[in-house]
Amino acid sequence: MRCPFCGNVDTQVKDSRPAEDHVAIRRRRFCPACGGRFTTYERVQLRDLVVIKSNGRREDFDRDKLERSVRISLQKRPVEPERVDQMISGIVRRLESMGETDINSKQIGEIVMEALARIDTVGYVRFASVYKNFQAADDFDKFVSELRPNVSAEND
Numbered sequence: 001m002r003c004p005f006c007g008n009v010d011t012q013v014k015d016s017r018p019a020e021d022h023v024a025i026r027r028r029r030f031c032p033a034c035g036g037r038f039t040t041y042e043r044v045q046l047r048d049l050v051v052i053k054s055n056g057r058r059e060d061f062d063r064d065k066l067e068r069s070v071r072i073s074l075q076k077r078p079v080e081p082e083r084v085d086q087m088i089s090g091i092v093r094r095l096e097s098m099g100e101t102d103i104n105s106k107q108i109g110e111i112v113m114e115a116l117a118r119i120d121t122v123g124y125v126r127f128a129s130v131y132k133n134f135q136a137a138d139d140f141d142k143f144v145s146e147l148r149p150n151v152s153a154e155n156d
C-alpha cells in the first residue's frame with residue numbers, strides 16, 4: 001500500500017483488527033521512509049457498482065468519494081468518526097443489496113440524505129443544500145424551515 005504522504009510503496013502493517021462490527025478489517029500502517037502513519041480498511045465488495053450520473057454518464061462507484069462528501073458535510077460536527085464509518089458501510093451495503101449493478105446518482109443522494117438526517121441535522125442540511133443544488137437563498141430558507149418541525153419532534 002502506497003504511503004499517502006511520500007508515495008513510498010513499501011509500508012508496514014503495525015496492527016490489524018476487526019472494525020465496524022466485523023464487516024471490515026482496520027489496519028494501522030507505518031511508512032519507514034517518512035514516518036507517516038495511516039489507516040486502511042479491508043471490506044467485502046459484493047458487486048461492482050456503477051453510478052449513472054444525471055447527465056447519463058457512467059462511472060464506477062467510489063466509496064472514498066462518498067465518504068469525503070459525507071465527512072465534509074459533518075465537518076466540526078459532534079459525530080464520532082466510527083459512527084460515520086458505520087453509516088458509510090450501511091449505505092454501501094444498501095446499495096449493494098439493491099439487486100442492480102447500475103445505480104442512479106439521485107438514488108445514492110436520497111439514501112445518503114436519509115442516513116445523515118438520522119445522525120446529524122446540520123450535516124444533513126449541508127449535504128442536501130449541495131446535493132439539491134439550491135440556487136436561490138429563498139429555496140434554502142424554505143428547505144430549512146420545512147426541516148424544523150422534524151427537529152423539534154426529535155427533541156421531544
Ligand SMILES: [Zn+2]
Pocket residue numbers: 003004005006007008031032033034035036
Ligand atoms: Zn511515507
